[in-house]
Amino acid sequence: MALASLLNPKCSIKAYTFPLCVSLIPNISSSLFSSLCRGHPFSSPPDAPPVPKKVPFTVTAHGRTWQDPYHWMSDTNDHDLSEYLSRENSYAESFMADTHHLQRKLFCEMTSRMPTTISTPPERWGPWLYYQYIPEGKEYPVLCRKLDTERRGWVNTFLHYARRAFESEECLLDWNQIAEQYGYVHVGTCRISPDHNFLAYTLDITGHERFMLQIKDLRSGCLISKLAVDGVVSLAWAQDGNTLFYTVSDDNQRPYRVLCRRLGFHDMEDVPVFTESDSSYCVDITSTKDGKFITVNSNSRTSSEIYLIDAANPLDGLCRIRERVHGVQYFVEHHYGLFYVLTNAPLNENKDFSDGNYYLATSRVEDIQLANWQNVIVPGKDISIQDMDVFNGHLVLSINKKGSPTFCSINLPINVGYKEQLEIGNLNPWYFPLPANPCSVIPGSNHDFMSSVYRVVVSSLVMPDVIVDYDVSRHLYLIVQQDEVRNVSEGPVSWSFTWLWSIWGNFRKKLVCRPHDFT
Structure with missing residues (x-):
């Protein structure tokens, strides 16, 4: 089972739809279950199932009124609730007593097929390699990093000589320690500062899905003490590595406000930056891939409005890109003085893309507020654009082609004339090779x-x-990790080769793989 990256998870700017979902627990037919239980007949439990008490309670909402006699169960601190749940558990234990042998057998068989260790392959960001793993005998992951001493260049040549001093693993966050302290842990979002000195993350220790903000100084390993903030949802760092923006939610769990915190100013209160008063809109905050801008995104189900913050001058205020229009959505990335805008805004009076057909436009930074957008890529026949990701030398598009999700890359910059419209096929895209069988493809953090x-x-x-790295400059791909399935007829390496070489079909000639990548 692959661990999700928590460094900067790629949040889809639009909802992905995949043809299949994967079940981690195999289905067991009723006939098989009956045959396994034969010889161990069920006996009736000694007592009748417990019946919860009813307490009169009237609920009124949206002009309607009804009775909810079990409303008292919403108070998790109620002693009667704890007592009732204990009686339910005792009844279930008694009812299932005759299946204990079968339960142990199924549990042992399933655990025997699980890998002994679960980890993610290292992901490079700047001079560091970040990764996660679950320690043996533990339930929760650990976020770690090591200096990447094998990269080329004079800086890394110097690091090569200091390799012995820097090659030790650095633990950034251990979920298990938090769980041992509080009994429960759920980490929502993690963000490493651009200078790699701080880790900001959101933490829930109650199970109520209300996350509090935590900031850790990675140089000292200590948490930065300040008044705790509850209901934090998303995070984004400015370029200085000392200014953090975050969103908070209201009583209805709707993210509605953006605040700014400056590290090192302990006496300064967090400053409100933006508040969304329309209850149909939710606020999210993120940064462009190059870190030049922070985007405050206010989105409803059908419309969006984006404000920009200069990440180099985070206290200079907000700049709205375009006033919200019903039915129009847009999302932005930045690339060397140009904004790339993914939108469904009408191209002209006679062509409306509000039905979900998105196209890609560009605008110079100084023209972004004038809505002076130059159309670059429009959907081709049987193609729709779902998402985009901008890098130094290439643009990655998530598209739907003839009903199937796929990805393609296009070299940047795109040299087109003003107002010229092109289809994806005109830009020499490289389509990512994917298995012939129906599958889902989920982007990593790609920070x-x-x-x-x-x-x-x-x-x-x-x-x-499988975790796959696509080299968009050389048009190659590498399977860097595959989930291990133990106790099968063939060993992990031969099993992997047998399946992958048959499933990846015509693309197998380009497959680059090493046996130790499958262990």
């Missing part, structure tokens, strides 16, 4: 703007999950 490698997780019902 490094300077990278030419795009990482995805490929899931299918006919093979274990």
